[in-house]
Amino acid sequence: MFLSRLLDPVKSAAREAGAELWQLYQSGDFEQQQKADLSPVTSADLAANRIIINRLSELTPDIPVISEESYCIPLGQRQDWPRYWLIDPMDGTQEFVARSGDFAVSIALVEHGWPALGVIYWPKEDVLYYATRGHGAFKQQRNLINRIRVNEHQSGDILKIAISRRQPLQPIVDLLQNKHDVEYVALGSCSLKSCLVAEGKADCYLRLGPTGEWDTGAVHVIVEEAGGKILDSEFTPLSYNRRDTLANPDFMVMGQASIPWQQLIKARVTERNLTA
Template structure:
């Protein structure tokens, strides 16, 4: 499965970069968040690729949900897709945007790929196998390196969002005695923890499941775990929530190895 997700993500990334270099046209969705032609073209490519390879697995994709196209996930197995995570970075010509595809089984992300086309790098993982891929200008994979979360030390490093820091995040860092932080956009934060460049990614702001599932899948395959504020494994497929919309996330902590 992972090879198919890899091919689909790279094809979507190619379309994104075509728009990136030409200059995107930006519109606003009903929630005032930006969307570009790149989001829409990438999602169409991903949906077509997944439908061809896995016709019986439903797909929850960001732009489709915004348009009201929401299949049932009651069977417990479905894909979560964010065709362009980090649209604001994309619009501002920063290269921290990613393509995210994840497979969810019974609430758990079991396979996923995060592809950063402007950086020429991807992270893909399932079960206990996770690799960092280098992708050249012809969209060919030129190298694969096995990665994994590092063992914790007394001097932890956190990774945080460039645009979504919060007092809760600062309080968490203080409580844990974390003085070293790295800042990066989109789902790349999960990948830094997965490859051992950081130890923890705390998020005390609202996200959607398609924002986090692929990075979470990579992290778990690398030996880490994402948990809610009660310390329980973070779950996906959250519908009929009393206090928020379907597929909305609560706060979470993404940890590398815990010892």
């Protein structure tokens, strides 16, 4: 009941932030800077961040918020939180700057170290993806709401893999045990590619390179409620709020459980997996 009461206000907050992003995207009236890690941030990210934090603070003043665009709270202060909001006010800033339209608002509620509520809003398409733990995953486009499930992949079907528009393909190809009968589906935004798996338009998404826990929090519950899984590159579950940094290891978003994923994708131990 607690999660269900939160869902509609969180969807509204995501839409409001997304509307601000879309207005700034269309007008071109935003400034771009570079973070310490050389990734881009814009005044639009910060505007959306303010909207979401204000709305969540009004909705649940006792629940803390972790955002990509806010100061990183030390682990010692946050590790015992029973629940917290985990947000990315604009997932896909590079896509925003590049004018592809493939960017999204991401809001998750993490309870006892595991995502329990997730909302993704894609302003360009006016689409909401959302889920609460134990109640299924849904896609809402305007007033049409449909429950979503991962693709019912059959033996012999072409395996559809979601990939980035901006990253080289070869590292992904190198992870595949069988490189035949594969189709690549390109889209921007980490969360939107994960939602492709959740709604059955791709069978998996392999993510190599830096991401934060805010990139996976909301989609984690959406993908799992749709019948899929998100695992790291060693086929173990991602974790939340257990590390000094909020960096994710490389990860895989996998659809139908009956697909022999460990026969198709090479497990990969990386330095980041060992030290994160």
